[in-house]
Amino acid sequence: AAADAGVELPGRDRLLDGAAGDHVLAELARPTVATYNSYAASLVADHALLLGVEPASRLLGEAARYQLAAQLVESWPQDLGIDAAVSTVIDAVLALAGALSEHLLTPAAAAASLEQLAARLEATPATGPRGHLKDVVDVLDSLRTRVRLLDLVEAFAEHKRRAEAIDFGDQVALAARLAREVPQVGAGERARFAVVLLDEYQDTSYAQVELLHALFGGGHPVTAVGDPHQGIYGWRGASAGALARFCSTFTAAGPDGPQPALQRHLSVSWRNDHAILDVANRAAAPLREGSRLDVPRLAARPDAGPGLVQARVLLDRATEAQAVADFVVAGRAELGEGTTAAVLCRTRSQFDEVAQALRARGLVVEVVGLGGLLTSPEVMDLVAALQVVHDPARGDALMRLLTGARTRLGAADLHALADWADQLAGPRRRGDEQDAGPVEGVDAASIVDALDRL
DSSP: OBOOTTOOOOOHHHHTSHHHHHHHHHHHTSOOOOOHHHHHHHHHHHHGGGGTOOTTOEEOOHHHHHHHHHHHHHTOOSOOOOOSOHHHHHHHHHHHHHHHHHTTOOHHHHHHHHHHHHHHHHHSOOSBTTBSOHHHHHHHHHHHHHHHHHHHHHHHHHHHHHTTEEOHHHHHHHHHHHHHHOHHHHHHHHHHOSSEEEOSGGGOBHHHHHHHHHHHOSSOOEEEOOOGGGOOOGGGTBOTHHHHTHHHHSOEEETTEEEOOOOOOOOEESSOOHHHHHHHHHHTHHHHHTOSSOOOOOEEOTTOOOOOOOOOOOSSHHHHHHHHHHHHHHHHHHHOTTOOOOOOOSSGGGHHHHHHHHHHTTOOOOOOSHHHHHTSHHHHHHHHHHHHHHOTTOHHHHHHHHHSTTTOOOHHHHHHHHHHHHHHHHHHHOSTTTTSSOOOGGGSOOHHHHHHTO
């Protein structure tokens, strides 16, 4: 915790002194809680004009962001020299744009660094009789591909500016610029929040750390909580090393100048028994050995029980799903019908098999998470209906509805619909342009049109 020892808190007599005291207690009872990104969004909304950015800029969700990048890539006039599908290029542009925002880099600075890295790698002595090994060549190709994509990334940023739109990465980058370049923003935030708690600090990105340090560094009361073994967002620029650097990044004010922040270990687990912690400590041992922080082993609470951990190795996922169902049924029989259980799967692809095995035993199952919801038949039917209503060219979505359990059309009916669609489209294709080439877009035969005009 980095804290200024000179901060004075109201005394008990002042806190309880009449209406003023009630007001202070009410304020203390309602802390402001926000994610890093939502906090950055509030800063941008309040102060973006100081950087010449419209505060009411439209926030792009993932779908709108992908659509904008797709329009840019598909209309790009230059040859990128990349042998990849359009969708792959779109994903790469979005990933690279997000990475630059998370690291507060401009496309020009990123290009210079990538070219320098590629030159250094290429200048290393060849390790094989025919030159560099394939892994080295693959890395060089990857670096050069990124450099070529940076023109698209820069154009993507320009498209967003012209459309007065920003995405989540832009919000954090703009908030970090505000914190670093506009001193009054930090002064206002420090006056507004006397104490700051940063949770899951191991998952902060470089841009988020820069934002928080610029606002609350230099001795402001800040506490960070995190576990380097639980860092899961490295793919978006987060680094558990941020936790290791916290004590030097957020220094405490001392009598002789800035002092490293204090560090405390929360190593007692209050919800697990001994056997579970033994397995957890053994699994985390390699992480502990390679950590820059002195992370102690987890210890059980004083009244912890012995606990039980079971492991089984099964032939396939179907057998595994049946074993999970057996385990849950046996547990309910032992503990009572009102007992609930949670099943954690490593991948979403296992959800259906486990859910079916549990339902086959008469159990009520809830699949938590959007992925499970979108793969349920009812929701897939609803999505298909919305796609058909939105876009008459989505005959693929209509096929799900026509051949599904509700309508159950057969092959003969589908052939009849296709013939009728051709007849409906025929007059639109006759004339001078009938030999001009393939029919595209709304001029093509549509089975949706055929269904609409039976």
